[in-house]
Amino acid sequence: MSEIVLKSLAHTYSANPQSAEDYAIRHMEHVWHQGGAYALLGPSGCGKSTLLNIISGLLAPTEGDVMFDGHRVNELPPEERNIAQVFQFPVIYDTMTVYDNLAFPLRNMNTPEYRVKPKVLEVADILDLTPLLSRKAKNLTADEKQKVSMGRGLVRDDVTAILFDEPLTVIDPQLKWKLRRKLKEIHERFNITMIYVTHDQLEASTFADKIAVMYEGQVVQFGTPRELFETPAHTFVGYFIGSPGMNFFALNYAQGTAYFGEQPLPLSDRYLRTLGRIESNNVKLGIRPEFIEVCTSAESDTLAVQKENLQDLGTYAILTFSLNQQTFKARLPEDHPPLGETVYIRFPDDKLSLYVDEYRVEVDHE
Amino acid sequence: MNKVHNNRAWLLVLPMLILVAFSAIVPLMTVVNYSVQDVLGANARFFTGTEWFKTMLNDPGLQAAFLRQIVFSLTILAIQVPLGIGIALIMPKRGWQASAVLILITLPLLIPWNVVGSIWQIFTRGDIGLMGWGLRQLGVDYNITRNGTDAWLTIILMDVWHWTPLVAMLCYSGLRSIPEAYYQAARIDRASKWAVFRYIQLPKLTNVLVIAVLLRFMHSFMIYAEPFVLTGGGPGSSTTFLSQSLATMAIGQQDLGPSAAFSIIYFLVILLVSWVFYTTIMHMQKDRNPQGGA
Numbered sequence: 001m002s003e004i005v006l007k008s009l010a011h012t013y014s015a016n017p018q019s020a021e022d023y024a025i026r027h028m029e030h031v032w033h034q035g036g037a038y039a040l041l042g043p044s045g046c047g048k049s050t051l052l053n054i055i056s057g058l059l060a061p062t063e064g065d066v067m068f069d070g071h072r073v074n075e076l077p078p079e080e081r082n083i084a085q086v087f088q089f090p091v092i093y094d095t096m097t098v099y100d101n102l103a104f105p106l107r108n109m110n111t112p113e114y115r116v117k118p119k120v121l122e123v124a125d126i127l128d129l130t131p132l133l134s135r136k137a138k139n140l141t142a143d144e145k146q147k148v149s150m151g152r153g154l155v156r157d158d159v160t161a162i163l164f165d166e167p168l169t170v171i172d173p174q175l176k177w178k179l180r181r182k183l184k185e186i187h188e189r190f191n192i193t194m195i196y197v198t199h200d201q202l203e204a205s206t207f208a209d210k211i212a213v214m215y216e217g218q219v220v221q222f223g224t225p226r227e228l229f230e231t232p233a234h235t236f237v238g239y240f241i242g243s244p245g246m247n248f249f250a251l252n253y254a255q256g257t258a259y260f261g262e263q264p265l266p267l268s269d270r271y272l273r274t275l276g277r278i279e280s281n282n283v284k285l286g287i288r289p290e291f292i293e294v295c296t297s298a299e300s301d302t303l304a305v306q307k308e309n310l311q312d313l314g315t316y317a318i319l320t321f322s323l324n325q326q327t328f329k330a331r332l333p334e335d336h337p338p339l340g341e342t343v344y345i346r347f348p349d350d351k352l353s354l355y356v357d358e359y360r361v362e363v364d365h366e
Numbered sequence: 367m368n369k370v371h372n373n374r375a376w377l378l379v380l381p382m383l384i385l386v387a388f389s390a391i392v393p394l395m396t397v398v399n400y401s402v403q404d405v406l407g408a409n410a411r412f413f414t415g416t417e418w419f420k421t422m423l424n425d426p427g428l429q430a431a432f433l434r435q436i437v438f439s440l441t442i443l444a445i446q447v448p449l450g451i452g453i454a455l456i457m458p459k460r461g462w463q464a465s466a467v468l469i470l471i472t473l474p475l476l477i478p479w480n481v482v483g484s485i486w487q488i489f490t491r492g493d494i495g496l497m498g499w500g501l502r503q504l505g506v507d508y509n510i511t512r513n514g515t516d517a518w519l520t521i522i523l524m525d526v527w528h529w530t531p532l533v534a535m536l537c538y539s540g541l542r543s544i545p546e547a548y549y550q551a552a553r554i555d556r557a558s559k560w561a562v563f564r565y566i567q568l569p570k571l572t573n574v575l576v577i578a579v580l581l582r583f584m585h586s587f588m589i590y591a592e593p594f595v596l597t598g599g600g601p602g603s604s605t606t607f608l609s610q611s612l613a614t615m616a617i618g619q620q621d622l623g624p625s626a627a628f629s630i631i632y633f634l635v636i637l638l639v640s641w642v643f644y645t646t647i648m649h650m651q652k653d654r655n656p657q658g659g660a
Binding site: 053056058077078079083084085087088089091093094095096104105108109149152153 | 545547548550551553554555556557558561565566569570
């Protein structure tokens with residue numbers, strides 16, 4: 001059993017780091033619990049793969065500790081950690097058969113053949129590789145190869161965590177969901193921690209119970225897909241999760257009114273009270289396009305905006321509107337009323353998020 | 367799609383055909399022409415059929431040279447291929463050291479054949495050559511002009527020195543093309559160094575090794591200048607290889623018919639052996655267990 005704890009972890013590829021920009025991982029704290037299905041989500045270059053390689057031991061962190069069950073494993077090479085890793089491009093041993101590929105990690109540990117065989121057959125059965133066992137691994141398709149490399153992690157009894165580094169990149173779209181379901185199935189069957197690196201939010205949310213969103217070398221939010229959607233803890237999460245991403249309004253607060261540029265925003269008292277206490281100049285109001293209410297006529301708490309574009313996407317429509325020379329988006333149901341050049345929008349009080357210095361702050365209750 | 371059928375398009379192939387004809391077909395046919403005739407003078411020639419071929423195949427001197435040639439080629443392959451792989455494995459992978467080693471290793475490849483022969487001729491001299499003199503000082507009775515074994519060993523050593531870098535460079539490029547993930551996966555699978563070599567590096571090197579083996583075989587089978595300068599084929603005829611026998615016959619004795627027949631046999635042997643090498647190695651990569659569905 002293992003719980004993976006990262007303590008004030010930092011990593012840099014530069015020999016002589018000058019500023020925070022030189023770090024691929026910037027002093028992060030994180031706990032991966034035993035048996036969880038996790039996703040590590042973030043844009044390219046945010047440090048996801050670096051973090052993964054540090055956990056598996058392929059990289060030694062510059063600063064901080066990696067703890068497995070309370071033991072520091074910083075110096076342990078990957079072969080001494082109970083971890084398997086599946087890479088972006090399937091790694092298979094070309095000259096070996098599928099059977100020998102799966103048996104390879106066991107044979108490397110000098111497991112007697114009578115114990116190798118049942119284990120390999122079991123894993124082949126789970127991964128639907130049984131008919132291919134006698135084939136040369138070289139001649140398999142990409143998804144079969146990826147299953148073989150996954151299987152090499154599963155045959156080892158000592159593996160407590162499998163790390164996936166964008167494993168479905170080279171897989172055909174129609175096979176992706178199949179493999180993802182297989183992963184889920186394996187996760188439910190074995191008590192294995194799985195950490196799945198991806199830049200695809202759909203992939204992350206279908207696979208993982210909890211998602212860690214990485215941005216500029218740090219985990220900015222760790223939560224369920226629903227939490228990431230409803231209460232993004234960081235403006236980046238709001239922007240990155242959801243399609244289209246969250247709308248942000250930079251706020252100025254003066255004499256009991258919140259302004260977006262010159263435009264006063266109809267906000268409830270609890271928001272105004274909270275704003276009154278904030279000293280930072282970097283304050284943003286965030287709302288998801290899904291939560292903006294669009295009306296055809298002015299009401300007491302609505303805001304008149306200019307319609308820029310209305311895009312019908314079949315089951316829903318995306319309205320692009322402008323306010324103060326900036327454009328924002330709202331998502332409308334399929335049966336929305338016809339809209340004129342000026343539309344009226346309303347922000348539902350409980351769907352708003354307030355961001356100070358890019359991080360979400362709790363707003364006073366009534 | 368509307369395809370226009372116009373046979374005049376074949377004319378476009380003509381320039382290439384003429385070029386190939388002059389560069390390969392015509393010279394080759396001249397040789398074939400000579401090989402079936404006995405040319406005595408400008409206007410005196412007789413058709414001999416396969417007679418020259420029979421004579422050549424039954425010539426004891428040529429048979430011995432052929433045997434020598436085979437032994438030589440196999441010996442240098444057996445040394446240069448493993449040695450080349452070994453060197454490639456221990457070469458630095460990046461940084462200025464990698465460039466420095468690459469340049470150092472490539473140097474012998476830049477030296478012309480004749481010069482290589484001369485270098486080693488001087489190197490092995492008992493009076494002024496470093497190796498010859500050194501070995502004598504150590505009490506070894508080393509003399510490539512009198513002792514056939516010494517001559518043989520020296521020629522092999524010279525060829526290894528001259529050509530192993532080629533194998534090493536080919537293997538080095540092959541090793542560099544292996545993605546890092548393979549080594550990482552092998553570490554996670556707890557593979558030993560030997561297992562990494564056997565199951566990752568060697569399989570990925572197969573293609574460059576095919577090229578290396580073929581090049582080295584063809585090259586060594588045609589070796590001429592280096593042993594000619596170093597030993598002149600001697601002592602006796604102990605280091606006389608096929609190409610030297612051919613040169614003696616064609617240029618020294620002006621026996622055009624026999625040497626033409628011999629050239630063709632020589633060419634066919636190289637073609638045959640190269641083909642056997644190639645098919646064998648390619649066959650080794652095939653799936654031995656194709657059953658189990660597609």
